[in-house]
Amino acid sequence: MESNCNIAAALPKLALESPERAAIRCPGRSGDYGESLSYAQLDARSDAIAAGLAGRGVARGSRCVVMVRPTPDFFLLMFALFKLGAVPVLIDPGIDKRALRQCLAQAQPSAFIGVPLALLAKALLGWAPMTTLRVTTGRVALLSDATLAQVEAAGRGAGPQLADTAPDDVAAILFTSGSTGVPKGVVYRHRHFVAQVEMLRSAFGIEAGGVDFPTFPPFALFDPALGLTSVIPDMDPIRPAKAKPRKLHAAITRFKADQLFGSPALMRVLAEYGEALPTLRRVTSAGAPVPPEIVQRMLELLPPEARFWTPYGATECLPVAVIEGRELLGLRARTETGAGTCVGHPVAGNTVRIIAIDDNAIADWDDALSVPKGEVGEIVVAGPSATDAYFGREDQTALAKIREPLPDGSERSVHRMGDLGWFDEDGRLWFCGRKSQRVTVDALTTLYTEQVEPVFNTHPALARTALVGVGPRGAQTAVLCFELKPGSGADPREIADELRHIADGFVHTAKVDVFLHYPKPFPVDIRHNAKIGREQLARWAAARMAAAGGG
Template structure:
């Protein structure tokens, strides 16, 4: 008899084979790592919670909002929900309040599990009014329902729990970060989660027994299925740029961390700190292109033979392609000359293809116009982790998904990444930016990742952002820039330098307007994706300087 298609299906086996191995360690409120779960404990306690949830009528198919900090309770709950066949709904708590309320209303959950602060906000702000089953992680206070402790006690002794979930059953609804609009609920089926485990294992050569420091907590959910130990960092996961590098290094040294995952903002924290990472054999960074200087600095801190991976993907499909740091560094000159950012080769068995840029929906792959290597177009991907729909967002689904007939009579979904890029002659994919953030001038389009790295080479500039002002087709390109911390400069001289840099390349030579900005808006999830839509509105309101 085969196991159900379920990310939690590997837990009972791991609990039998390595019952005393630590599955995860979490800091307490004082920053001490006093809380841990072995594989046996994670399996047994998540069984009890799954049984208790079922008795409370949170079971197969129940959409359940989870608003719990990355503590042992979060991981116990998530695996319990998977075992029960329930559908966890995850939303970034740091997004705009109105957007968060819209996400929760859209999901129309039947249950709401959260810490007391989340329950307070639910009552005061009217979140998730459809939720009738309330579970508080901590003291219940005055908002009704029950507590996680009571749920676990109720299910204690019930024995193994694992719903016979099928590959196409809905496993979760994960909302995007909303960095380019209102977050959308990505529908994950059990086959998507299971496929992600295999693709990650194969893409990065992950072996059981490693110790992971996942600074983006949802990624820690993959660790038990990969046979890894998770060490949850002592930091605010919504503000990786503010992480304390001393705390990160203390955890890495104490537990012998062999791999870590973090956004480019977190990588910059470690790179600027400059302390060696002698135990770390694998670093993975995603969420946005990693600046070349950051890649170079991190690689000098790693031991010989260690790898720095930058996977390319999205909530809707991950991973799509990967590139290792050595190869990424070898493409740096091309990036700084305006080629875009190389994101490597497609992860097998994904099929990545580039199509002509259009903004309208494409219903059938027969209506697609593929472009040849070397030409910029929209990136599409078909593969086992490509999700097929957004929850109750039919218009967004039509824009992002294309149906493709297969030779055997079946069909598959091709996901439009919403990114633009191109393939080189070696089969490597180059990322050129978000499709919606391209600047359509009278002389043709400009792409953010082909423009900004050219100007980011100036030593006084921290980063830049290309935006367009005016109607598409006649937009004026504007380059917003942030200065390096503590730098005071002559604006006229700096902008003369930027014009001189831009003049070296045909596409950047068109940019004649430059605007300093005190601090770019960025996404809440990775603190790395620049909110160019917000910057564009700001740039449009700025007056032209006097001649």
């Protein structure tokens, strides 16, 4: 790999080849998409901001918190920091404020760059007191040392900025959503970003010149390196389930977007809106399994030649495997009878294996860890995009990473996904749920969420179900929480009886003892609005059962 390994290295070339082509289009205050950056502007202005930040002490390796909405400022800042070799720190703004404070303290940033509201919160709540530089995107330097406009003005005319970053240099710290625990800062090295770009390009056949509609803004950072135009949707990025489908559809149509990325919750919004999407050729949905009825409806709204991809991965390692929607639908019967959700074949470059389930740290790789094909175990991945550490969390790094020696004397990091799955006879990977959310009824019986819930999700009155365990691990009561479809007039007691009848039809679901109607929409993660908060539901179920005397 070349010594200068940097996701921003593609910008100068694109600015030279296609200076007027739009790199980023963003909705203005009135939603009219009046804010845009050409490749030439993105390159030149990020150079100026990089030089301006360098003049204020931001250097290679400096950690800089970025709390900026998906506007041109966000993309200018991120590419400026990449060019400097500085390390942007991204944290989901919707997480619990105590967790946010903890994440900031963990990252130990030297700079804090944010919207005025973020600077106000920093001052009032004492966020990241160790920072020595505060930059606001506001018009005046209130509660900050400078505005972003002042930083850019100071660096204008300094010329090209691109640090000679090495593959192992830290490129960014991206915090997990914390959907199953305290958020962790994933250390991304420059080689990880560069590898992701190439793996995405190869896996999905992406060619320069396309128009992408990424409804999860951080994914838009890949677009310039792929030679794409990003059209940022007019929506709250942390509430995709609340997006306005009319606005989404209008922007996709207006700019002739041929690519779309969104969570399953966002896909549901478009599927239920029901308007055809004739310009799209590639739709990608990730963050959680996509319900088959949503896959089916989206394929009906897309032109025949379009592809609906559901890649599997995590913040720590992406992409791992991928499957196209038509193949997924062809396996629907297996999913609905307890096989799990098929996530397809591993992406080229990845080594994906299944090891015996273990909640303890595993320091070194041993082939004896692997389980036979067809057996459910923990999914582990080694490959060019697999990260190797959490920042400042050596305990979590030890639990999630395994050192594997290679024949040439070097070693690589094997990432433990924290997910359970198995390989079928055709080499396809099946996802069975999170390891931490498995339900251990006794020494011989373990239930997996993605093998149990789809069996019950076939009931026409249900929006979704969630398997949770109540009691100590090894002696848990298997509880199925269920959510009725909006407006359903069904009697929850009758539905519970019907679910018991469904359970009796399969060996593994027969172990589900309790069926509880959850009277509100299930709690979901803040990032994709798609991962069910089973930990929260488990606490609710335990309280309900205790109040009812255990029944």
